[in-house]
Amino acid sequence: MAMKIGNENFSDRVGKGINNSFMRGAVSGAQDSIGARRLNAVEELGNWEEWRSHGEEIRQHVLENLDYYLEQLSDNIAKRGGHVFFAATPEEANDYIRGVIKKKDAKKVVKSKSMVTEEINLNASLEEIGCEVIETDLGEYILQVDDHDPPSHLVAPALHKNREQVREVFTEKLGYKKSSDPTELAQHAREMLRQDYLTADVGITGCNFAVAETGSFALVTNEGNADLVTSLPQTQITVMGMERLVPTFEELEVLVSMLTRSAVGQKLPSYVTVLTGPREELDVDGPEEFHLVVIDNGRSRILGTEFQSVLQCIRCAACLNACPVYRHVGGHSYGSIYSGPIGAVLSPLLGGYDEYKELPYASTLCGACSEVCPVKIPLHDLLHKHRQVIVEKEGKAPVSEKLLMKAFGLGAASPKLYKWGSKLAPSAMNPFTSDDKISKGPGPLKAWTDIRDFPAPSKERFRDWYKNRDKGGNQS
Amino acid sequence: MKVTLFATCLVDMFQSDVGKATVEVLERLGCEIDFPESQVCCGQPAYNSGYVKESKEAMKKMIDTFADAEYVVSPSGSCAYMFHEYQHVFKGDPIWEPKARKLAEKTYELTQFIVDVLKIEDVGARLEGKATYHTSCHMTRLLGVQKAPMILLNHVKGLDFTELPGKEQCCGFGGTFSVKMAQISEQMVDEKVQHVEETEAQYLIGADAGCLMNIGGRINRQGKPIKVMHIAEILNSR
Numbered sequence: 008m009a010m011k012i013g014n015e016n017f018s019d020r021v022g023k024g025i026n027n028s029f030m031r032g033a034v035s036g037a038q039d040s041i042g043a044r045r046l047n048a049v050e051e052l053g054n055w056e057e058w059r060s061h062g063e064e065i066r067q068h069v070l071e072n073l074d075y076y077l078e079q080l081s082d083n084i085a086k087r088g089g090h091v092f093f094a095a096t097p098e099e100a101n102d103y104i105r106g107v108i109k110k111k112d113a114k115k116v117v118k119s120k121s122m123v124t125e126e127i128n129l130n131a132s133l134e135e136i137g138c139e140v141i142e143t144d145l146g147e148y149i150l151q152v153d154d155h156d157p158p159s160h161l162v163a164p165a166l167h168k169n170r171e172q173v174r175e176v177f178t179e180k181l182g183y184k185k186s187s188d189p190t191e192l193a194q195h196a197r198e199m200l201r202q203d204y205l206t207a208d209v210g211i212t213g214c215n216f217a218v219a220e221t222g223s224f225a226l227v228t229n230e231g232n233a234d235l236v237t238s239l240p241q242t243q244i245t246v247m248g249m250e251r252l253v254p255t256f257e258e259l260e261v262l263v264s265m266l267t268r269s270a271v272g273q274k275l276p277s278y279v280t281v282l283t284g285p286r287e288e289l290d291v292d293g294p295e296e297f298h299l300v301v302i303d304n305g306r307s308r309i310l311g312t313e314f315q316s317v318l319q320c321i322r323c324a325a326c327l328n329a330c331p332v333y334r335h336v337g338g339h340s341y342g343s344i345y346s347g348p349i350g351a352v353l354s355p356l357l358g359g360y361d362e363y364k365e366l367p368y369a370s371t372l373c374g375a376c377s378e379v380c381p382v383k384i385p386l387h388d389l390l391h392k393h394r395q396v397i398v399e400k401e402g403k404a405p406v407s408e409k410l411l412m413k414a415f416g417l418g419a420a421s422p423k424l425y426k427w428g429s430k431l432a433p434s435a436m437n438p439f440t441s442d443d444k445i446s447k448g449p450g451p452l453k454a455w456t457d458i459r460d461f462p463a464p465s466k467e468r469f470r471d472w473y474k475n476r477d478k479g480g481n482q483s
Numbered sequence: 484m485k486v487t488l489f490a491t492c493l494v495d496m497f498q499s500d501v502g503k504a505t506v507e508v509l510e511r512l513g514c515e516i517d518f519p520e521s522q523v524c525c526g527q528p529a530y531n532s533g534y535v536k537e538s539k540e541a542m543k544k545m546i547d548t549f550a551d552a553e554y555v556v557s558p559s560g561s562c563a564y565m566f567h568e569y570q571h572v573f574k575g576d577p578i579w580e581p582k583a584r585k586l587a588e589k590t591y592e593l594t595q596f597i598v599d600v601l602k603i604e605d606v607g608a609r610l611e612g613k614a615t616y617h618t619s620c621h622m623t624r625l626l627g628v629q630k631a632p633m634i635l636l637n638h639v640k641g642l643d644f645t646e647l648p649g650k651e652q653c654c655g656f657g658g659t660f661s662v663k664m665a666q667i668s669e670q671m672v673d674e675k676v677q678h679v680e681e682t683e684a685q686y687l688i689g690a691d692a693g694c695l696m697n698i699g700g701r702i703n704r705q706g707k708p709i710k711v712m713h714i715a716e717i718l719n720s721r
């Protein structure tokens with residue numbers, strides 16, 4: 008699965024999302040319950056705003072010194088006998104990983120959850136060379152079993168499916184015979200996966216945070232699957248987005264706590280797996296061989312631009328859970344594995360405006376995302392910046408809109424023109440008006456009046472009333 | 484106290500009753516009102532759509548229009564916020580940035596002005612009936628005005644108030660979003676109307692003409708017996 012999902016155009020995708028009542032029930036239910044849990048978990052700290060500022064500082068510091076920390080990380084891994092590969096493109100990353108797989112003559116790979124491997128389309132690339140890839144995160148596993156259905160949420164990739172649908176998938180594809188009880192479903196998946204852990208040749212993980220000072224990686228899960236992926240297979244490959252670093256364990260602790268509180272409303276995740284390079288003499292388990300693949304794929308292009316803060320993201324999905332647009336359209340509508348507000352900002356940067364030019368407009372700029380972001384990314388401002396780039400630099404706005412806005416510029420800036428236009432409005436709107444409202448508007452108004460009434464212009468504008476009223480006498 | 488009114492274009496053209504109520508409430512509270520005729524639109528529709536260049540002329544016009552005002556008060560949280568945003572738009576501009584900052588410092592949304600500047604919590608209003616209040620996003624999150632409207636509404640005699648479920652959720656207006664992304668906007672406003680209905684309120688109150696036009700337009704279309712009122716009209720009821 009590459010970053011792009013589906014081939015339909017934006018409005019068809021949205022239409023499909025809106026009509027999917029199962030998905031909408033699941034998404035709004037999850038938003039409401041996770042949203043409330045998140046609020047409790049952050050309020051309990053007492054000084055959440057200070058935490059946010061601290062989180063922002065840590066991430067900004069890393070981005071400002073990214074070269075330094077990447078080098079430190081890479082040196083520390085090399086010192087322990089691990090291998091590091093910097094991939095500028097998905098192709099480079101996939102070629103390298105395929106090389107390792109071929110050298111090991113690996114037939115089976117187990118994976119823990121990783122968005123960046125979705126971004127580079129790793130699974131398909133490995134399957135092409137005849138290697139079986141098995142997702143071990145329950146959500147990812149469900150999607151994989153369901154003919155590689157794409158993820159619709161950063162943290163809960165199968166959020167768009169309810170448990171009845173999961174039962175159907177399991178029944179059809181895995182011969183499952185039990186109920187739609189989540190525990191039974193999870194139990195079944197675990198049984199299926201157990202054998203795979205033991206027989207896999209290579210384990211592949213993503214990376215929540217790398218610790219530069221020690222060359223370690225932290226994987227945050229609630230299922231513990233990352234523990235097994237990293238301890239049983241002989242060879243381990245970790246794939247990380249090039250910005251996912253912290254300087255030391257001190258910052259790691261801060262960010263992990265912020266991540267789990269923001270993502271699921273928990274003080275701590277059930278598991279934080281930390282690993283440091285290949286197995287050493289006294290270690291009881293761990294891989295014999297370790298590879299780190301660092302993915303750029305357009306990230307260094309974002310550094311130093313007005314969009315740099317998007318790289319502060321720790322993928323907690325709090326912005327998705329708070330977004331009123333995501334609530335109604337769901338993740339697949341974004342056409343990218345990165346959905347919700349962060350997806351609407353990031354996808355055009357990584358995948359280009361041609362593919363994702365509608366996303367920055369799929370927001371009311373209500374600011375709910377920016378308000379919850381634990382590392383203070385001004386998401387709604389960045390969406391607005393995208394709009395400005397689309398209009399001014401890319402020239403991708405529709406011509407009719409450009410003309411309208413030009414006229415607006417003239418009218419709004421000129422008191423005379425404005426006064427004249429607003430005075431004429433009631434008579435211009437007369438043919439469309441009945442009972443002080445417009446139910447079928449002309450031109451751009453039509454999109455409004457398809458859904459709701461538009462008020463008829465007041466018969467007497469406020470400014471006329473103000474001018475005419477008798478100041479000393481009866482007011483109004 | 485001298486107050487210069489920034490009426491906003493929606494109020495000027497479509498909701499003149501809201502403008503009248505704003506003037507009457509402020510006068511009753513002892514303010515002297517001034518309404519500069521040269522005021523136009525704040526530029527928000529073009530600005531938010533990405534047409535920053537086109538909106539700058541309107542912004543400059545507004546900055547000049549209100550240059551001599553002591554206090555600028557607007558019956559719209561979103562438009563008042565736009566005045567606060569100007570300083571960022573003109574960032575680095577030696578002439579306009581300082582002017583814009585001055586404008587921001589003296590611009591208030593109506594309820595914010597009454598509570599924070601006039602220090603009045605009870606305006607002596609009375610209205611019998613069941614009501615709920617829509618917190619608009621720009622006013623609450625971006626301008627940061629959360630308590631003032633609630634404080635004032637709590638003092639309105641006869642008003643039986645119920646909190647709106649999901650009040651932090653946007654109503655789906657978003658300026659041009661409402662027509663550009665009409666299919667999404669429809670879902671959002673429908674959920675909002677549904678929440679309003681759940682409160683069984685007779686009055687839906689708000690402090691932003693845009694949101695009220697959106698929610699009210701949908702309520703009217705569906706023929707629901709809910710009256711949509713601007714908070715200025717509530718505060719002006721006696």
Ligand code: SF4
Pocket residue numbers: 161269319320321322323324325326327349379380381382383384386
């Ligand atoms: S943008 Fe902020 S809220 Fe959204 S996923 Fe990233 S860190 Fe979380």
